[in-house]
Amino acid sequence: MTAPDGAGVATPAPANDPWSLLRNATRARVALGRAGDGLPTARELEFRAAHAVARDAVHTPLDADRVRAALADAGVGLPLVEVHSQAPDRTTYLQRPDLGRRLADGTQLPAGDADLALVLADGLSPRAVHEHAAGTVTAVLERLPGWSVAPLVLAHQARVALGDPVGEALGARIVVVLVGERPGLSSADSLGLYLTHDPRPGRADSERNCISNVRPPHGLSYAQAADTLVALLQAARQLGASGVVLKDEGAALPPGVG
Amino acid sequence: MTVRRSTLGGHTHEFASLSDLLAKATPARSGDVLAGVAAESQAQRVAAQYALADVPLATFLTEQVVGYDEDDVTRLILDTHDAAAFAPVASLTVGGFREWLLARAAERDEAAISGLARGLTPEMVAAVSKLMRNADLVAVARRTRVVTGLRSTLGLPGRLASRLQPNHPTDDAVGVTASILDGLLHGSGDAVIGINPATDSPAQTIALLELVDAVISRYEIPTQSCVLAHVTTTLRALEAGAPVDLVFQSVSGTQAGNRGFGVTLDLLAEARTAALELGRGTVGRNVTYFETGQGSALSADAHHGVDGRAVDQQTLECRAYGVARHFEPLLVNTVVGFIGPEYLYDGKQVVRAGLEDHFCGKLLGLPMGVDVCYTNHTDVDGDDTDTLTLLLGAAGCSFVIAVPGSDDVMLHYQSLSFQDVLTARAVLDLRPAPEFEAWLARMDLLDDAGRVRELAADTPTVRALLAAAG
Numbered sequence: 001m002t003a004p005d006g007a008g009v010a011t012p013a014p015a016n017d018p019w020s021l022l023r024n025a026t027r028a029r030v031a032l033g034r035a036g037d038g039l040p041t042a043r044e045l046e047f048r049a050a051h052a053v054a055r056d057a058v059h060t061p062l063d064a065d066r067v068r069a070a071l072a073d074a075g076v077g078l079p080l081v082e083v084h085s086q087a088p089d090r091t092t093y094l095q096r097p098d099l100g101r102r103l104a105d106g107t108q109l110p111a112g113d114a115d116l117a118l119v120l121a122d123g124l125s126p127r128a129v130h131e132h133a134a135g136t137v138t139a140v141l142e143r144l145p146g147w148s149v150a151p152l153v154l155a156h157q158a159r160v161a162l163g164d165p166v167g168e169a170l171g172a173r174i175v176v177v178l179v180g181e182r183p184g185l186s187s188a189d190s191l192g193l194y195l196t197h198d199p200r201p202g203r204a205d206s207e208r209n210c211i212s213n214v215r216p217p218h219g220l221s222y223a224q225a226a227d228t229l230v231a232l233l234q235a236a237r238q239l240g241a242s243g244v245v246l247k248d249e250g251a252a253l254p255p256g257v258g
Numbered sequence: 259m260t261v262r263r264s265t266l267g268g269h270t271h272e273f274a275s276l277s278d279l280l281a282k283a284t285p286a287r288s289g290d291v292l293a294g295v296a297a298e299s300q301a302q303r304v305a306a307q308y309a310l311a312d313v314p315l316a317t318f319l320t321e322q323v324v325g326y327d328e329d330d331v332t333r334l335i336l337d338t339h340d341a342a343a344f345a346p347v348a349s350l351t352v353g354g355f356r357e358w359l360l361a362r363a364a365e366r367d368e369a370a371i372s373g374l375a376r377g378l379t380p381e382m383v384a385a386v387s388k389l390m391r392n393a394d395l396v397a398v399a400r401r402t403r404v405v406t407g408l409r410s411t412l413g414l415p416g417r418l419a420s421r422l423q424p425n426h427p428t429d430d431a432v433g434v435t436a437s438i439l440d441g442l443l444h445g446s447g448d449a450v451i452g453i454n455p456a457t458d459s460p461a462q463t464i465a466l467l468e469l470v471d472a473v474i475s476r477y478e479i480p481t482q483s484c485v486l487a488h489v490t491t492t493l494r495a496l497e498a499g500a501p502v503d504l505v506f507q508s509v510s511g512t513q514a515g516n517r518g519f520g521v522t523l524d525l526l527a528e529a530r531t532a533a534l535e536l537g538r539g540t541v542g543r544n545v546t547y548f549e550t551g552q553g554s555a556l557s558a559d560a561h562h563g564v565d566g567r568a569v570d571q572q573t574l575e576c577r578a579y580g581v582a583r584h585f586e587p588l589l590v591n592t593v594v595g596f597i598g599p600e601y602l603y604d605g606k607q608v609v610r611a612g613l614e615d616h617f618c619g620k621l622l623g624l625p626m627g628v629d630v631c632y633t634n635h636t637d638v639d640g641d642d643t644d645t646l647t648l649l650l651g652a653a654g655c656s657f658v659i660a661v662p663g664s665d666d667v668m669l670h671y672q673s674l675s676f677q678d679v680l681t682a683r684a685v686l687d688l689r690p691a692p693e694f695e696a697w698l699a700r701m702d703l704l705d706d707a708g709r710v711r712e713l714a715a716d717t718p719t720v721r722a723l724l725a726a727a728g
Binding site for chain 1: 288291292424425426427430432433434435436437439440599600603633634635636639640661662663664665667670672675677680681683684712715716720721724
């Protein structure tokens, strides 16, 4: 028995199978068949395979060398600074989101004055950062001529709100956190982008804007994500704020933002 | 504030308040660590359990965990307390109450246990659960009877119902219908066909209500529908004349938590009244459905009680049941593994919490179901959900939730599959709700032994159903 390609939803049924009516109607795992009261072996293993890929995505360590190499290959010239949250390991990180929002004691970041800081955060899927951070950063920077951008920050055991102390320390007027999203059964490498204007600890989630599911070829492409993000960045700069207020004001924004 | 002490292994442990005692006595879970209230050692935990065992049950009527003046959930609980129902256990301590429950369960005295409900407060029930092992929770819950009904009857002995959850990422009508048919063909849906809408708008809610109502009407299925939109959205649907069987809402154990959900007790009462007026029931008049889950108050920063002290998540969960029971629900379920590892870290914690929630809800008089589920960043898998499901089946759980192939493609988490429900029924000799079972038989979906048949696609029933879907 061969494993399906990727995190496999049920294999499409042959056209002459009446169950294909159900299967073709939804991505849900319908018409799987039965072995007694349980699942057929192939369907059971497909499900386990998808779960295994998702679980591994959560527990894969963030590989800084791999991210550096990807950025270099993409021609991103910004320096990269590594930071850690106060969560010392994955087990602690998963149980203590509060620690993942705070910088480790003694963290040094170059204070400056920048329009924008970009933080690459492992979040719940380091794989998403490995695979999609460099492409996303490249597409965003291409669209921001004239913006001053702080050194890139690669953050280990990080939650979205770690961008607040990072952005503040860097002296950035806006921070965007590129974070690995919680893996789903068929999407283990999804990157989310969170924009916060005037970052500092204590910012509420309602003060952020989010673009989810950056994951070509299945989710948003880098270009689509960057177009939307840049529109949000310009609106946030103009308004001097982000979050719910930006969504409400942002009549010119593409649909589905925020 | 009474300070309580207990000595274990030569060391005296002090517990500054009733909420501190309850928290320290709670079996280990990540959410209580996150809230900073968990026991700091195993010995401290057991010392707290010793001290809690000595607390008279009546203490919970006079000493509050969340203050009476500042919290309407506390007022609801105490103002509706039934002293006559409490009388059989009024003189007992928490430890004595555990023994009383186990003795009545052993005698199979369902009337004695079930008759207590309105005499118990959530804090009493939370307290006794903290002294109970998993098997204690199963043994007592099994002998606690809570029967509810609308168009099917739930909670009868020897039955295990399921909510068919046909969620779709875009609420697509064909996609939702495909999942409904798949569930029905596997004998699921007797508790409710309940959809979490992708968009919480009145128009979308009405469209989904009409879709499920059409399926139920077309095949004359003795069950009910629910679109799990916010209660204010359902009220709008009711005003528009939509076919609303059940008013749904997530509820919390504190007034602040309910504010976070955007609800008040008055709003819930108003919606219930409106749904009752439609008179859509055939076998009963329970028209509300509530979901809860340990950690929801903490995640909303609504977990503080007397003197600003944080309350443990399981006690707060029981207080949510104190809210739910006031509205005579058809269905209540805890969503036990949904909220994440910062509240329940692994399979052991999820199994324990599922059994606690089921026991506590039932003892308080609720038709208790469980969404046996997990997310991918929690250390839980299908083996853990099997364990919990079979234990819940043994405990007489009213219903579980089932989605196609365990994979909720809208909410991105794993719940039970329709096959899991079949397995639990087969292993534990449980049957669907009686009206629904009769319908399955009429549709020729049961074999001679009463089991849900595995159908070939070329049977007349399947052809008819699939033709309807296409």
